[in-house]
Amino acid sequence: MKQRSVLFGILAVVVSACGGGGSDGTTAPTTPTTPTTPTTPTTPTTPAPTLRQLAAAKGRSFGTALDATFFGANPAAYDTLVAHEFSMATPGNVMKWSSIHRDSRFAYRWANPDALVAFAQANGMQVRGHTLFWYQQNPAWLTSTTWSADTLKQLMKEHVDSVVGHYKGKLHSWDVVNEALNDGAGTLRTTNNPWATALGSAYIDLAFTEARRVDPSVLLFYNDYSLEFPGAKQDSAYALIQGMKARGVPIDGIGFQAHFQVNADGTGVPSRTTLTSTFNRFAALGLKVEITELDIRVRTPGATSAELAAQAQGYGDVVAACLAVDACDAIVVWGVNDGESWIPGTFPGWGQALLFDDSFGKKATYNAVRAALGG
Numbered sequence: 530m531k532q533r534s535v536l537f538g539i540l541a542v543v544v545s546a547c548g549g550g551g552s553d554g555t556t557a558p559t560t561p562t563t564p565t566t567p568t569t570p571t572t573p574t575t576p577a578p579t580l581r582q583l584a585a586a587k588g589r590s591f592g593t594a595l596d597a598t599f600f601g602a603n604p605a606a607y608d609t610l611v612a613h614e615f616s617m618a619t620p621g622n623v624m625k626w627s628s629i630h631r632d633s634r635f636a637y638r639w640a641n642p643d644a645l646v647a648f649a650q651a652n653g654m655q656v657r658g659h660t661l662f663w664y665q666q667n668p669a670w671l672t673s674t675t676w677s678a679d680t681l682k683q684l685m686k687e688h689v690d691s692v693v694g695h696y697k698g699k700l701h702s703w704d705v706v707n708e709a710l711n712d713g714a715g716t717l718r719t720t721n722n723p724w725a726t727a728l729g730s731a732y733i734d735l736a737f738t739e740a741r742r743v744d745p746s747v748l749l750f751y752n753d754y755s756l757e758f759p760g761a762k763q764d765s766a767y768a769l770i771q772g773m774k775a776r777g778v779p780i781d782g783i784g785f786q787a788h789f790q791v792n793a794d795g796t797g798v799p800s801r802t803t804l805t806s807t808f809n810r811f812a813a814l815g816l817k818v819e820i821t822e823l824d825i826r827v828r829t830p831g832a833t834s835a836e837l838a839a840q841a842q843g844y845g846d847v848v849a850a851c852l853a854v855d856a857c858d859a860i861v862v863w864g865v866n867d868g869e870s871w872i873p874g875t876f877p878g879w880g881q882a883l884l885f886d887d888s889f890g891k892k893a894t895y896n897a898v899r900a901a902l903g904g
């Protein structure tokens with residue numbers, strides 16, 4: 530559309546330069562008219578491209594998590610902003626067991642996740658499903674009973690049949706397994722994880738196999754944090770996925786959560802080089818790479834201008850690293866504006882982690898992302 534109107538513009542200039550008649554010398558000379566004072570040409574105001582548009586021009590999706598603001602009595606302006614700036618949406622909470630499968634074994638709560646998917650479809654946005662198996666936000670009916678290993682496998686299949694089945698053909702991807710590895714050494718995380726406790730790492734293979742069985746076309750992701758920089762946890766995730774591939778377990782991608790913080794000395798966000806080599810390492814396994822929960826927190830109140838500058842630089846580096854790796858096809862921020870971010874509640878003394886401020890004004894972080902996307 531845009532290319533076509535530019536093309537018409539060029540043609541119009543060429544046509545007017547060639548046309549006009551009088552080239553055979555037969556027309557009478559016209560009396561020169563008194564020159565009029567030229568008026569200052571007004572530049573047509575084209576709206577600045579949005580992050581969604583800029584990312585699309587680079588073959589990437591740019592997304593956000595949608596949560597309480599979206600489902601609450603939010604102003605229409607919120608929806609408009611989301612649809613303009615983002616081409617992908619993921620539920621911050623409403624597809625987790627504690628929400629969608631909260632009440633009992635055979636009861637599911639579809640209203641909010643269905644509304645999110647309908648909104649995304651109406652606005653041409655992709656949806657990342659989040660998440661099928663995690664050690665947090667599980668309902669009491671599940672965690673307060675000691676189930677046999679066989680029944681736990683059955684519960685996993687039922688959940689996948691119901692939830693993946695409900696959204697079959699409608700989602701871009703699922704975070705099938707979330708945060709399966711411990712901090713530090715990256716061993717299998719069993720605490721509070723009923724499936725890992727009963728089945729060991731076999732639960733991961735089962736989760737992916739079942740998800741593929743129910744929706745053969747949705748992309749299946751392993752999603753975790755602290756994998757962005759080299760270390761034991763990254764190595765462990767690499768070995769896990771390499772093993773899955775060797776066993777023929779269907780996995781399409783890896784999600785890097787990218788919850789970063791700017792330390793007082795300006796460190797904390799992995800460098801562009803570190804991120805690029807991490808993404809390349811996992812891409813070499815044949816995986817898609819997505820940045821799934823990006824936020825970069827600073828100390829609040831009282832972040833220094835140096836800390837804010839490091840934060841903006843960090844956002845730009847994450848985007849640039851994604852653009853440097855063909856396999857990286859999406860960047861998703863974890864919320865639209867600082868006022869709805871999970872950070873202040875979970876990390877007291879930290880905040881201001883997103884692209885828009887409390888009044889939905891664009892921050893330096895937004896401008897850094899825009900610049901990194903070429904805008």
Ligand code: XIL
Pocket residue numbers: 596621622707786822871
């Ligand atoms: C967070 C939500 O944003 C909060 O509202 C909720 O209270 C806790 O979970 N890693 C994940 C996300 O995979 O699901 C988490 O989301 C943030 C950390």
